Amino acid sequence: MKLYSWNVNGIRAVLRKDMFGPFVAAERPDVLCLQETKAQPHEAVVDLPDYEEYWNSADKKGYSGTGILSKIKPLAVQRGLPAEILAKYDMSTDGYGDPNAEGRVLMAEFEAFFLVTVYTPNAKDDLSRIPLRRDHWDPAFLEYCQHLEKSKPVVFCGDLNVAHTELDLANPKPNMGKKGFTQEERAGFQAFLDAGYIDTFRIFTQGNGHYTWWSQMGGARGRNVGWRIDYFLVSSALREKVSAAEIHPNVMGSDHCPISLTLDL
Numbered sequence: 096m097k098l099y100s101w102n103v104n105g106i107r108a109v110l111r112k113d114m115f116g117p118f119v120a121a122e123r124p125d126v127l128c129l130q131e132t133k134a135q136p137h138e139a140v141v142d143l144p145d146y147e148e149y150w151n152s153a154d155k156k157g158y159s160g161t162g163i164l165s166k167i168k169p170l171a172v173q174r175g176l177p178a179e180i181l182a183k184y185d186m187s188t189d190g191y192g193d194p195n196a197e198g199r200v201l202m203a204e205f206e207a208f209f210l211v212t213v214y215t216p217n218a219k220d221d222l223s224r225i226p227l228r229r230d231h232w233d234p235a236f237l238e239y240c241q242h243l244e245k246s247k248p249v250v251f252c253g254d255l256n257v258a259h260t261e262l263d264l265a266n267p268k269p270n271m272g273k274k275g276f277t278q279e280e281r282a283g284f285q286a287f288l289d290a291g292y293i294d295t296f297r298i299f300t301q302g303n304g305h306y307t308w309w310s311q312m313g314g315a316r317g318r319n320v321g322w323r324i325d326y327f328l329v330s331s332a333l334r335e336k337v338s339a340a341e342i343h344p345n346v347m348g349s350d351h352c353p354i355s356l357t358l359d360l
Contacts, residue, residue: 096358099124100212100252102308102325102351105133106162110141114348119143122343124355125166126203128212130254132160151175153198160198161212161253169203176200176239184235189227191216200236202243207360208333209243211251218256218274225279233283237290248330249292250358254308254351255326259284259294262303263323275324292328295340295356305342308351316350327356336360
């Protein structure tokens with residue numbers, strides 16, 4: 096089963112560039128998870144008849160949003176975090192608005208596992224959303240995955256808006272303590288690993304130079320001055336089922352590139 100994840104930075108923009116259809120035709124994912132779709136469902140005509148479409152759009156138009164396109168019809172689909180977790184990790188005090196109204200989480204249940212796509216809130220240049228990440232969002236999302244895991248293993252993927260270690264960005268020292276590479280955000284990612292989830296790319300590939308996002312300034316992508324902030328993580332129970340985990344930097348159309356996970360089920 097081939098799973099792909101891609102922050103498209105606006106699904107309509109990728110469709111206009113005529114880069115989405117050729118990507119799907121070339122890679123033929125069984126399931127494609129999307130982040131930062133920036134569209135309501137009726138605003139993006141994907142036109143992939145072999146795929147079921149599921150969307151979780153932000154209340155605010157042209158902002159955030161996630162999607163799942165699947166050749167296999169899910170057993171169930173859930174949009175957003177469940178009410179009991181939202182109540183426990185109250186996010187209503189975040190000055191930017193309720194992140195659960197931003198279409199950031201979409202879950203599809205399959206026979207062997209739950210699949211969750213997530214677009215984690217950005218900490219902002221002034222780090223003003225760090226309290227949300229540290230005290231609310233990151234622990235809430237982890238608890239959600241652990242709640243699902245009580246029933247069956249979990250695969251989650253998407254733009255987690257953090258480089259985990261110094262190997263995950265081209266210039267770690269000047270970015271230390273800046274958004275995407277603060278101790279708080281990195282600790283939030285480490286909590287997933289401590290809970291038993293596996294960063295699948297690191298099963299197969301070590302070292303630096305492997306990135307999924309590049310600034311649109313200064314020719315960063317051409318020089319491969321990037322960050323690895325898009326991930327596939329799996330429950331430890333799926334570890335032996337993971338046969339490949341890759342980054343696809345040659346796929347254009349967004350400031351992020353797709354990543355993929357192959358499971359032998």
